[in-house]
Amino acid sequence: MTNSTEISATQQHKSLGIASRSKNPIEEAFPEYAKYKKDDFEVSLYCKHKADMDPKVIKFAFKLAEANVGPYYKTCKLGWQPKIKQNELNKNWARYLVAVDTKKKQPVAYAMFRFDLDYGSSVLYCYEMHVEKSSQRKGLGRFMMTALENCARHFGLEKIVLTVLKNNPEGTAFFTSLGYTEDETSPDKADEEDYEILAKKLT
Numbered sequence: 001m002t003n004s005t006e007i008s009a010t011q012q013h014k015s016l017g018i019a020s021r022s023k024n025p026i027e028e029a030f031p032e033y034a035k036y037k038k039d040d041f042e043v044s045l046y047c048k049h050k051a052d053m054d055p056k057v058i059k060f061a062f063k064l065a066e067a068n069v070g071p072y073y074k075t076c077k078l079g080w081q082p083k084i085k086q087n088e089l090n091k092n093w094a095r096y097l098v099a100v101d102t103k104k105k106q107p108v109a110y111a112m113f114r115f116d117l118d119y120g121s122s123v124l125y126c127y128e129m130h131v132e133k134s135s136q137r138k139g140l141g142r143f144m145m146t147a148l149e150n151c152a153r154h155f156g157l158e159k160i161v162l163t164v165l166k167n168n169p170e171g172t173a174f175f176t177s178l179g180y181t182e183d184e185t186s187p188d189k190a191d192e193e194d195y196e197i198l199a200k201k202l203t
Helices: 005-022 027-028 055-074 082-090 140-154 168-175
Strands: 035-038 042-049 095-101 108-117 121-131 159-165 195-201
Touching: 005 108, 005 121, 027 140, 035 140, 042 140, 042 195, 055 082, 055 095, 055 108, 055 121, 082 168, 095 140, 108 140, 121 140, 140 159, 159 168, 168 195
Parallel strands: 121 159
Antiparallel strands: 035 042, 042 095, 095 108, 108 121, 159 195
């Protein structure tokens, strides 16, 4: 007889399989996230696999990450390592949610994520979430994270997981305001790591 734990594990793998096979998971299930507008600020959004991304947008993603979190990395023991970051952004499994300013026709924000099994839990792991400084404080970051959350719920995943540097109080405050808390997989404080893992349970 199959026990509840085995059923849960089976369901998690099934959910991840369905999510992974989806070509444009957000656009297919939630067309309302194709646009965002606040006052005179308006963007269009699209979701693609890394393999389908314009290389210029990947370069934009690197430069934005460097501008937003590079200074924080440089002041902790991890250090800013551009080659490693470029390699991470070019992972074949990566999916991107990109926001493009409809007036400037230029990307202004992106999230990089994947569907994964993390310590036995089915998750949407958000590796990067960045908004250009000129486009911040307009609700776009919150809108994009909500899109990811609804996407994860749609596929029956258990939670969204992400990493934030401890010396980045603004980043921590942003995710805390969205309901994220320290995950059980986060390093122990005694380990004195420069980062912590936050999560938001969805089921």
